[in-house]
């Protein structure tokens with residue numbers, strides 16, 4: 001059996017791509033099962049509910065040598081613990097190549113598009129496998145989520161084309177209205193604990209040989225999130241100590257206004273934000289302007305900054 005899963009702290013793409021790719025692999029003769037590596041965020045729960053699809057089971061470990069297919073990630077720090085001892089047989093991803101290594105021949109499909117679901121849609125079309133309405137809805141939701149309905153600079157013409165194609169199959173006539181409902185669901189944080197908010201969309205990256213935690217909260221209500229700054233800073237501080245990180249950044253991305261305001265935990269992070277981005281810091285919040293994509297606008301700038309030092 002091949003276990004199919006997306007990254008830790010899963011987003012909508014990580015979970016729906018695992019579901020759809022596992023189904024795709026089964027249709028091509030591979031015994032595959034979808035899993036998730038964490039709890040779904042509010043948007044993902046909304047999407048699955050609307051599609052009438054159950055969450056895939058939670059996976060926390062696998063015996064060494066087990067076959068796995070990775071979607072929506074390839075770096076071990078974002079994957080199942082012990083990834084280097086597993087047999088990675090497939091990777092479908094739209095992120096930069098990290099420390100991926102395999103001990104068996106591997107199927108790799110990487111494309112610099114806005115979403116893993118865009119690549120999965122292409123895989124179905126290339127294999128002449130029809131996409132069922134429910135799966136079309138899942139894939140379309142992932143593209144809208146990852147691209148913030150085409151607002152993110154990661155968006156490509158293929159993502160737009162795929163959404164139009166999938167919307168027809170899924171029977172979604174008003175894509176903008178549906179995207180709005182998804183973003184509202186994601187922003188309905190209620191009394192979500194600050195530690196949970198930090199980890200909803202959170203990844204660890206290595207810069208200059210040291211680990212940094214980069215969280216993003218995409219919301220249509222940034223005032224609510226910034227209103228909980230003190231609690232969030234406490235959660236960031238606790239995570240930094242618990243995971244022995246060199247720094248923690250938490251970006252509050254206003255989906256509709258397309259702005260990024262990043263919470264500044266300490267002098268270390270302040271220096272990083274001012275030097276790598278030229279950001280101005282007011283009241284413990286750094287203004288990162290329109291840098292709304294961690295993948296395209298935050299991580300590369302930090303890599304360039306650490307390489308230049």
Ligand SMILES: [Mn+2]
Nearest residue numbers: 013072116146
């Ligand atoms: Mn993705």
